[in-house]
Amino acid sequence: MTKNYFPEGFLWGGAIAANQAEGAWDIEGKGLSVADVARFKPDVSVKDYQQQWHVDEQSIAAAIAEKGTANYAKRRGIDFYNRYEEDIALFKEMGFNVLRVSIAWTRIFPNGDEDQPNEAGLDYYRALFTELRDNGIEPLVTLSHYEMPLHLVTHYQGWVSREVVDFFAKFCRVVFEEYKSLVTYWLTFNEIDSVFRHPFTTVGVVEERYPDKASAEAAIYQALHHQFVASALATKYCRKSNPQVQIGAMVTKLMTYPENCHPENVALAEKANRENHLYSDVQVWGAYPQWILNEWKEKGIEIQMENWDLATIKLYTVDFLSFSYYMSLVVSKDADQREKVSGNIATGVKNPYLPMTEWGWQVDPIGLRTSLISLYDRYRLPLFVVENGIGAIDTPDAHGEINDQYRIDYFKAHFEQINLALKEGVDLMGYTSWGCIDIVSASTSQMSKRYGFIYVDADDYGQGTYNRKKKKSFAWYQKVIASNGADLD
Numbered sequence: 001m002t003k004n005y006f007p008e009g010f011l012w013g014g015a016i017a018a019n020q021a022e023g024a025w026d027i028e029g030k031g032l033s034v035a036d037v038a039r040f041k042p043d044v045s046v047k048d049y050q051q052q053w054h055v056d057e058q059s060i061a062a063a064i065a066e067k068g069t070a071n072y073a074k075r076r077g078i079d080f081y082n083r084y085e086e087d088i089a090l091f092k093e094m095g096f097n098v099l100r101v102s103i104a105w106t107r108i109f110p111n112g113d114e115d116q117p118n119e120a121g122l123d124y125y126r127a128l129f130t131e132l133r134d135n136g137i138e139p140l141v142t143l144s145h146y147e148m149p150l151h152l153v154t155h156y157q158g159w160v161s162r163e164v165v166d167f168f169a170k171f172c173r174v175v176f177e178e179y180k181s182l183v184t185y186w187l188t189f190n191e192i193d194s195v196f197r198h199p200f201t202t203v204g205v206v207e208e209r210y211p212d213k214a215s216a217e218a219a220i221y222q223a224l225h226h227q228f229v230a231s232a233l234a235t236k237y238c239r240k241s242n243p244q245v246q247i248g249a250m251v252t253k254l255m256t257y258p259e260n261c262h263p264e265n266v267a268l269a270e271k272a273n274r275e276n277h278l279y280s281d282v283q284v285w286g287a288y289p290q291w292i293l294n295e296w297k298e299k300g301i302e303i304q305m306e307n308w309d310l311a312t313i314k315l316y317t318v319d320f321l322s323f324s325y326y327m328s329l330v331v332s333k334d335a336d337q338r339e340k341v342s343g344n345i346a347t348g349v350k351n352p353y354l355p356m357t358e359w360g361w362q363v364d365p366i367g368l369r370t371s372l373i374s375l376y377d378r379y380r381l382p383l384f385v386v387e388n389g390i391g392a393i394d395t396p397d398a399h400g401e402i403n404d405q406y407r408i409d410y411f412k413a414h415f416e417q418i419n420l421a422l423k424e425g426v427d428l429m430g431y432t433s434w435g436c437i438d439i440v441s442a443s444t445s446q447m448s449k450r451y452g453f454i455y456v457d458a459d460d461y462g463q464g465t466y467n468r469k470k471k472k473s474f475a476w477y478q479k480v481i482a483s484n485g486a487d488l489d
């Protein structure tokens with residue numbers, strides 16, 4: 001049996017996002033966000049995530065006209081807004097010492113471009129963070145988790161517009177000042193690398209506004225540059241508000257394997273991994289790698305930069321690197337002739353050695369170990385796993401119990417691999433499982449795709465009591481935390 005390498009003081013907990021959990025989409029001054037536009041499509045196709053994420057002008061107009069929540073599950077969430085005290089009590093019972101949440105920008109600045117913040121929104125998060133602290137749980141707060149104000153899309157060009165950098169910087173200054181004594185750990189942009197996978201939710205880019213694919217691509221890179229600058233500015237203001245706090249970047253770790261040892265396949269995998277590293281390279285090293293500058297030149301993409309942009313990116317690099325990990329990918333020079341799998345838009349060649357979830361995500365615990373080791377070797381910065389988990393259909397049995405042994409097996413396998421990475425010397429601050437309580441799915445807006453240790457009685461159409469119930473995995477995770485990762489049985 002391998003020795004337990006989880007360090008003293010390890011942060012154990014779970015993660016949620018405002019737009020998938022809070023509900024209360026239109027109260028106390030909250031503005032519409034890009035998440036409030038996500039329409040639930042009953043014919044969910046795991047083969048075509050693109051269709052799930054896609055938003056055009058027509059769907060934006062329809063969402064603005066629609067004042068109800070029936071087709072817009074993220075407007076309902078799980079009513080965390082009103083039930084957070086009950087939920088935090090359950091997290092405390094599980095032994096959490098950290099909870100990852102996000103601040104809905106639209107509760108603080110409903111349109112994003114106001115002069116003054118909305119006091120009701122500030123009060124809400126003060127109460128939430130205080131409740132967490134009173135229960136011995138550190139808030140780990142994401143500043144932007146797919147929930148920018150919709151107004152910045154309808155009246156600007158999302159993150160392509162330079163003004164949005166200033167609006168975001170102002171939002172950051174306000175929340176850092178407000179919560180400097182309550183929050184120790186911040187994250188800037190959730191999965192900043194999803195700009196190309198789903199540009200609308202990530203950077204507010206409506207692709208059909210651009211005449212062709214090439215100009216849409218250039219616009220997305222421009223928006224990405226603005227987010228890199230904004231991330232650096234957030235880091236700057238965060239440190240100014242309280243030098244004791246730590247701020248991290250957040251990326252999707254997509255480990256890519258070659259189909260076999262054919263040098264061309266190995267080169268393809270190298271390229272994919274390099275591309276996946278672009279986002280952390282910029283935020284950790286403070287500079288664009290040469291390959292992307294070459295690529296922009298070749299494609300004729302000219303990124304508009306202010307004089308001080310590159311210096312800002314260089315000066316204000318992050319304290320730690322956090323990431324989500326759900327799956328690995330495979331590339332092949334013969335991809336056309338291979339069966340494909342598509343997990344949440346990251347499409348690859350099917351890996352015959354890995355099992356797949358009901359949503360087509362290939363489960364690969366060893367990939368988490370190799371990801372941790374390669375990221376640590378690359379950056380030598382503390383790491384934080386802030387998303388990992390399995391989306392599954394949980395069916396209560398005749399007694400209403402949820403025996404989610406498959407979830408326990410999933411986590412056990414991943415924790416064993418984390419332990420092996422720790423043995424290799426990786427510096428890992430903590431682990432927050434994704435959707436520790438069932439929430440609305442980001443990609444499909446389903447409630448039936450569940451990740452939690454806590455079941456929420458609601459269906460895809462918002463029917464149900466919204467009562468909470470512990471699943472079998474609840475007691476298991478409680479035991480894992482109590483033993484600091486030693487007892488995984």
Ligand code: BG6
Binds near residue numbers: 434
């Ligand atoms: C990550 C997102 O990509 O994956 C989360 O940061 C999301 O917001 C999670 O919920 C799981 O994806 P999904 O589509 O199953 O909810």
